Amino acid sequence: MPLLRVVKRQEPLGWGSCLVLIAAICLSLLLGGIILFIGGTSPIEGLVVLFKGAFGNRYALEDAIIKATPIFLCSLGVALAFKLQVWNIGAEGQFALGAVGATWVALSLPEAPSYIVLPLMVVMAAAAGGLWGFIPAFLRQKLKTNEIIVTLMMNYIAILILDYLVYGIWKDPASYGFPMTAEFSEAAIVGKIGATNYSWGLVHCLVLGLIFWVFLKYSRLGYEIKASGDNVRAAKYAGIPYDRLVMLVMVLSGALAAWAGFLEASSTINRLQPSIMAGYGYTAIVVAWLARLNPFYIGVASFLLAALRVGVEGLQLDLQVPAAFGGIIEGLILLTVLAGGLFTSYRIVVARKAHEH
Amino acid sequence: MNIEILIPLLAAAVQSGTPILYATLGEIFTERSGILNLGVEGTMIIGALSGFLVAKATGNPYIAFVAAGLAGTCAASIHGLVCLVFQGNQVVSGLALTILGVGVANYLGTPYVGLTAPGFDPLPIPLLSELPIVGAIFFSQDLLVYLTYIIPVLIWIFLYNTRFGLSLRAAGEYPAAATAAGLKVVGYRWLGVLGGGFFMGLGGAYLSLAYTHLWTNNLTAGRGWIAVALVIFAFWRPGRAVFGAYLFGGIMALQLRLQASGTQIPSSLLLMLPYALTVAVLVLSSWWRGKTDEPGALGTNILPAD
């Protein structure tokens, strides 16, 4: 005989959901504080340092925004596929191939001016990443092969392709044998906006995010994606070319992640090297879900997650907390925020008597 | 390739497939109840560390092995709590569990890195191990490998031939109908999550107690993800999981042996083999015979009635 019952809310919680979110984060910080305490660090001091490192000054904000850029783009990509109920967990591999495609152009055209080389890099990156999205989509529609396993395996393959190239034919002779390509020419680098530390990549993000939103909301294709995502059978019945739609969406999804790979290679590292792979493609999945596939919330969530990661570095530096603590606090926040979601869509009521059906 | 190379290769295939097999079986068990747990990697590593620490403290690998399973159950219970009680999204919860589990294991495990603990050593079965070829491949392994010859059969019997198993599958296949028939669907899903977590923990423990006898941060090194993939590869059937795990382990062992024999193929390309072949086999088998046993309600929560 249950004492508590959950009842669906008739109307959205509104501002209350902010409270739930804050409560969830507080709970996870409390748990994190306990872990810090066990590890011999003062929990209050630790959380203050974490917060300062993440949001405390201009530098911290800047760092977080820069770090959020690739996560945001990858997340837009997976969100597009998820809208269609296609489980693309291959952003990591599509990101890698995007970086490879862009690098290929940058290395082949060392003399070309910016207005030629940069667009070509984008096109090549999108083509390579798009191909990496197309293959699993094609297999899914034509042979009914599960896309989760194919995209996951193709992540490993893409990273090994990247490895093969930078350890082999693309290795810079001037790098003393270390696995990295030569530095890109000035023209192949996406530069910074004026005197700020922000790269023009940030503008790419804003524009792509806006296009994403408009595309889904107002275009016919966007409508078809939404309709097919809600109910495949009904969509097919209504004459939507579902197979082609899946392939197109996966190509676009791959291209978005690849764009992030292009920016990371061109703007932040200025070359290709194995450490370009930082797991953004997997982070993107978490971000996309947390943000309920909404581009605006994806922006917010990528920023917060990036800020958390930046803050943890401060925690390490100032208080010698092990890097693994970052994973703990990140996991705790995600789990509590997720669990808190219950309270935004349901009410808890005390049941006076057991309900019989 | 001659027989002197082939037999050790196949024996290595069995051994390196075993940790993945435990985890794959665990994930099959969980997914059959309708819950998708992407936290396999995190659950495994918690099991690996717990098993190692208990072995170090008690000196008894048997206790350690069971403790690792229980630790896996505990880790998976977080996923159960978030998804079954709080209706959280299963994909995010699983990913978060992986992040959390790896973080916790590395945080707590750092002081023990590089240390060794008592574990399981190869234990050839008398008579059987003397059989030609098969003996060296299957019956000269350690006790934990022998267990995996029985566990898939037990899981199969449980899922297909017991009332409990039938109900568990119903909870994953048609939760609404199961509820209507009077089954406590949420209870069976808990069983799926906790039972599956137990096997994932065992898979982790295989790495720290038998495959090697030591602890290092990130000991599982992505094997949990392979397990997630192999569940699909196995069409959610325990028998095919054995095949998938040995195939994957075998190709991993093969590429190392190709290198040892002095091949000139770059190692990056050789390392692609296990992943590429997994996709290839999956494509072939889905082309040839598309039917899988994917649970109908996999990944969807049971919403409370309005």
Added chain:
Amino acid sequence: MRFSKILTTALLGVGLCVTQVAAEDMNIGFVYVSPIGDAGWSYAHDQGRLELEKMDGVTTSYVEAVAEGPDSERVMLNMARKGYDVIFATSFGYMDPMLKVAKQFPETIFMHCSGFKMADNMGNYFGRMYQARYLSGMVAGAMTKSNIIGYAAAFPIPEVIRGINAFTLGAQSMNPEVTVRVVWTKTWYDPATEKEAAKSLLDVGADVIAQHQDSPAPQEAAQEKGVYSIGYNSDMSQAAPKAHLTAPIWNWGPFYVETVKQVKEGTWKAASTWPGLKEGIVDLAPMSDMVPQEVQDKVMAKKEAIKGGEKVFVGPLKDQEGAEKVAAGAAMSDEELLGMTWFIQGVIGTTE
């Protein structure tokens, strides 16, 4: 109760003051590429950092598991902003980010490990691990009966390749018939894969296993097969007492202490330093009793010779195809060593 609370607060206050004073100490920051719990490369540097902690007026801190590229630039930038006096970064990929940060903070001293770029306030350093590798190769060469030595290696980068070559030269000096077989795992710490790599080498007939990874798993494989092994990083004899012969090991403490002393005294100048056996940065772990005394004597004699200035990479050196790369009598320069990407004759495997 209340009194004790006040006392605690007061003590805390004193504690804070003490930290304030400590803040005027010299601040040294370290950037590591992996967690220090890897028991390997980063761990060895961190042991050196702990030596610095023992010095008066020095406080140290570190950030671990920092990815090369933008993350490392941010971490170093933050250290410089927070007023760290000396920053050590211990991975090759930190070179360019460090150079960028060094230009922005001319007052801070930057030290980069394993690279080659410099600035007025940025020096670089590395250890001649290959010297100790050579000695461990001598032991392996003397102990093998099958004349096949297995080498489980992490990534085909110059540091690893140089180590394999030095090891092979050492082995060949004791036993010209020796071949060294290399398996790349593409991991720094994945014990199961590394053990499997060692087993695959054992299966092709290797009877001594050497390694360039951070986990002692290959040692275990050797012990289970009843053959010998050579460790790495630190004395790994605990992991496989019946197999472990010796290990080339790191000892960064003296170098870090010396560098910080120079900075304190104001004598520090940006330079390229590459200390080795002579300075005690690298060493050979005590040899096991299983190594015959006669072999031990030869190894120790060679160690003294290298300390006295004898070079390891001296021609004639041929590559795997037998083409002469270094003429007889010529020694390889440090620059050539730093960028060594080819295997010498006697190594079986590929550098890709």
